Amino acid sequence: MVKEEQELANRPDNTAFTQQRLPAWQPMLSAGIVIPGFVLIGLAFIGIGVALFVTSRSIQVLEFDYTGVDQNSPCFKCSDPKVLNCVCNLNFSIDSLFKGTVFFYYGLSNYYQNFRKYGVSKDDVQLSGDLTNFKTPSDTCSPYAYDSNNQPIVPCGSIANSMFNDAFKLYQIINGTNTLVPFDGKGIAWWTDYNIKYRNPSITPLKNAFNNTVKPIFWSKPAYELDTSDPANNGFINQNFLVWMRRAALPNFRKLYGRINEGDYAQGLPAGNYSLEIAYNYPVLSFDGRKKVVFSNVSWMGGKNEFLGIAYLVIGSMCVFMSIVMLIVYAKFKFPEEDGVPGH
């Protein structure tokens, strides 16, 4: 035996792997076999679809365009870029309770935050609080790195420069008096942005860190004075700034401005008349853009979007329909595996 093995030293190993005889599962794709699968998937999808659709239906949304293109619009007077510090009031009424925590968004249309060169135009190192980049911002910020006096701009770059600067105040009109409905602006940005990615330099007061720098050209206030009411909400960790810096994926987008979850409004916005006071600063007509505000409550699946529910319902019913087609095909072109004659 030993001798024989030695003689056939060249003999390949007789294993299932080398001889390509590994046990294998061979799924066959034919009508008869896939019917149960299709039925199952179809029913499951219809179930998910119904759940999604119902959930989406229960979400309340209130949208107002306040660009002021229309002459009847309250903000028409502000749409002229020559008018500065314009304030306009948007009045509306709610018929029934706006349930739950109401999210207040501002929305922009035809605004390409996803433009490539725009997206590059920031300095992550500067935004993480590195003081050397305060003095010498990265090239990526060009041409918003230095002002005309060659002073470094902080925060530099086009994204920061173009930060949305309309301000909103909501009043409920109860018996003719305006009661402020408070917006909770905390925690509207990503936790990781607020705590890890964006950092202020560890210099107190914060203002000193910004010595020898200038504010972005379009800004009216420097970064350390973004929120005068809350000193912790300034610099690079200003919530609205963080929200703006997270660039929208699509040209029509909304961004969270605040939540309504305090005091009398913790259960939602009660029915009644409201007035939204808008500090109209941001010009959008130069690129044919639109501005809007959105009130919305959310569910486990996020904001209102009926598409996904409908898609699940359509695909689910299609699968069920296909399984019926398969049944017909199966009856007609059955594989005669039993009688063993291949083909027809």
Next chain:
Amino acid sequence: LTCTNEESCQRAREKDLRNLASNLPYEGLERAKQPNCYFPGNAIKTTKYTLLLFIPMNLFEQFHRLANIYFVGLAILNFVPVVSAFQPEVALIPICVVLSLTALKDASEDFRRYQSDRKLNNTPCLIYSRKEQQFIKRHWKDVRVGDFVKVVCNEIVPADLLLLHTSDPSGVCHIETSNLDGEINLKQRKMMSGDPEFEPESFNSAVVCEKPNNNLNHFKCYVEKPNKEKVGAGIESLLLRGCTVRNTDHAVGFVVYAGHETKAMLNNKGPRYKRSKLERKLNTDVIFCVILLFTMCLIGALGHFLWLQALPGVPPYLVPDGNGHLDSPSLSGFYMFFTMIILLQILIPISLYVSIELVKIGQIFFITNDIDLHDEGTDSRVQCKALNITEDLGQIEYIFSDKTGTLTENKMVFRRCSIMGTEYAHKENAVVIPDRTLLQQISRAESSSSSRNIDPHLDFFLGLAICNTVVVSVATAQRQRKNRTISEDSVEEEDHVKPPVKIEGSGETNKLHTCSLHAPSQCDKSAMTPDNLSYEAESPDEAALVYAAKAYGFTLLARTPDSVTVRLPSGEDLVFQVLDTLTFDYNRKRMSVLVRHPITKEYVLYTKGADHAIMELLATPYAEHLSGKQKNIAADTQYHLDGYAKEGLRTLCFTKKVVSDKAYESWSVNRQRALAAIDNREELVMDTAVQLETDLSLLGATGIEDRLQESVPETIMALREAGIQVWVLTGDKTETAVNIGYACRLLEEEDLVINMSCGNKVRRPLSASLKVGCLTQSSDVVFQFAFTSMLDCTLEEVRRFSEDPRNVDTTQNISLVIDGHTLTLALSSDLQKRFVDLAKRCRTVLCCRVTPLQKSRVVTVVREKLNVMTLAVGDGANDVSMIQAADVGIGISGQEGMQAVMASDFAISRFKHLKKLLLVHGHWCYTRLASMIIYFFYKNAYVNLLFWHQFLCGFSGTAMIDYWLMIFFNLFFTSVPPIMFGIMDKDVSAEMLLGVPELYRTGQGTGEYTFKTFWISMLDAFYQSLVCFFIPYLAYQDSDIDVFTFGTPLNTISFFTILLHLSIEIKAWTVVHWVIMLGSVALYFIVTLAYSAICVTCNPPSNPYWILQRQMADPMFYLLCIITTVVALLPRYMFHVLRNSIAPSPLVKARHLDRLDPSTRDQCMKMWRSFRGIAQVKPSRLSTPPSPTLETPVDIHPHSPTTFDIMWDERHH
């Protein structure tokens, strides 16, 4: 001339003739003053690179690939700020990975070469030194042209040596050339004529030799002595580098070529590079991808231009350049074109070529590890020499096969002989059992001493023993051999069969014979007893004949270049002086040995050869008293020969000629002149051979059986069912070939056999006999005319036959038999089209009596005219050109040396292995690779996701997926599964493929990888990318999602779609499949999660920090992944399901049968085959008898000396 001058060195090396002198007188002088200093030393360097220059040289080498230049160009483009789409440094990563992987592979290969070079260069050898007055031990690298080198037994020759001295008294040296050509029989080399007391220091002649060349079988040289006397020498005096000296104590040679100029090194080419059909097609598809890419980029550029134009003002998101200016829309559009190229570059699959190479390595691993393709007898596996044409094995349409040694065993058994018109048959046995009557005849002839020298029976056997080039060695010689040889086999078998011979011999009281066989005379050297002799022959025929002669008592005892010793049945040893050996060549088809008879002192020429090469040279009657009978003997012998051929035996004629002293003298002068010639030497030598081989007298003929290899008929049947046309090209007689054709079921009994041959009975003038053409110039025209009309006529007939409605399925049941002469005409440029047209309609074509060159011509013509995939299979040196001409060349390592194997792409040991190699491995390799490539194109088209996004970002070239993840996506996450798919997928089991050869047809012609399948998969990729982009888009519309959070589900969705798409294509899931697929999924999540957790500010602008983590906490992410993947894959899935159900391909049916239990499956396979078989056979029985005009042989030109016969040979047994 000085050696320091580079130019003069160059000139000296390139001269047609080289003048070499001994180095010894110049020993100790500086190198520049030595006469042979122009020629390179013996140190070799096969490495491609040097340590210092490795990087530039390797890069230069790699940039010969167009794809690499393309990708480097793109990476450089990324450094141009206005067009860059990614961080420039990151864009370099993929191309750097590919280049460095290839460089690493090259470096390790080169290092291995360096090590083996160093080992060879430091091998010890013996060089003569004048100072020491003896041979001293040096290294191979010290050997120089002009040195004297001594090689002792079992040592390897360090350089090409002109043999000047050997220890053997007869002046021969035995060498084994297995290192060079793999042949394991011993070859004799003889020393240059000189005195046996050779002293290197007294060698004062000049050696003049030709420029180095790579021909292992030719060498031209002469030695000019100081007295201007020239002595010629050829390959028979050259010891080649790499050979091993055997059976000779030592030999001394003069170094003529050293190092890289040796024949062995000149022959040592690297592995051959062939481009497979699939790869050629693939390249055109890559070009389609480039066109597609450019179209997409153009759309992007145009879109960007229009988008910018449509803007009413300057929006805040438009970033001006450093000076605050904005580029004009047209300039931006122009830049955008290049940005888009960078962004969408993945559409051209960079890793495709690397992946294909990896897949082929895996496929070759499985082919070479197939235990069914391992031959127990020789313990050899299938060898894959060409590494990149595995898939061609699955597309073969024509097989051209040699007969001897390929279809047959090439183990020759002496079966019949015809002596002086009388026939003697032998039983089928590995060892010849002598025929009684013939033995008696011999003993009678021997005893009557008067007729001894003229008795044709004795002459016949002397001819058998002498007229060959068989080398005698002692079986006990210490030679370690792994491979079997004929001699060892036969000797062993002889021992087993000996007792019956003894009984028979003694029983018949043939004392003389018994004595000679089993009781050798005492005067012999003990080593030279007939029993332990071993014969080493270059062709097995010769050995069979010598063994046959031995069985009748004519034992070949020894052969030196100058003499042959034969022991007669009487026990007497005759030493024949060999004056010349006219070696075999394919033009003459015969060989002769001229000897001087020791007793009669006559010059006798023994010639053996193919019957048609001999019969026309016969002349005067054999002897006076036989006068008048000679014609009859020739006729009888021819009759016997035809009979042998019908039985499928290989035939040879033996003749003898007594050359007068005077004739010999004059011929000898011519011969010497021819041998010393440098120009046209081969032709001159052949001319002299032809001059002598005239007026031969016929002794008889032999028939040697060459048994069919096992399973040949089954293999041929299976190949034919697989839709492969099998042609046989053989040098044998038509009858032999036709007979073998029937035996191996190449021809069927009910076939129509068209026999095309020009009855070439005309005695040609000698001068013309060398030409391959069968007629002289003038009658050629007439003949060609006749042939043309015949060809047309046959073609018309065949066409009519095949178009006959009753013969719908029978077109292939016509077979064509054509001989070499006719083939020459048929392949002439104006007729080949018609010939190919005819051959195409025939199921089998048998070409007989063809030369090696014709074999390759046939292959080339069929390959080019019909545009089909061809495979040539052969075992001998005469098949080399055919093997090289075909798309796939297969060598059979058999009895006839290794030349065919060396030239081949794949080497197998038995013909039957072809069946599994083609039907199973060929099919698998092709379907696997074709599916893999299609999948690869599909996979890379996923980059369309980025393209669709351009419509929503102002065509600005934004990528919403992090660039590192994009690189990882192609490099790690989705690269292994398709490679595994290409190596391991199994659409149908091997048993099924072997059982139903018809399944092979799926790969033939255009196969599965076609224009259509490519575009379908590209369209599918477009559809899927649309779905994968727009479903998430619609779901996230109007939300606050940011760019990279939007990109993450897209990336995940396309990852799952790509993997699940592959899952639909995978036909058999083994453990390996599961591990790799699930491993890829795990890798994707682990790497992406880790990357998203680590990367806080790295790789701007993407900042993937914590994105996937956030997404995975959101149920929407999963809901989106599920629905998108399902919608993306639903059409393909449905398409597969419906096609498999409504119109299943044979492969699908086979897969269904595969699921049955083995016994039922076998039954089904049988039914399937018989179902097809009946469909083929039935109508042929109904076929019309062919038109009467072609039934009888037709004489086209009554006055022409040639007859041309075409006959319908309808054989019903």
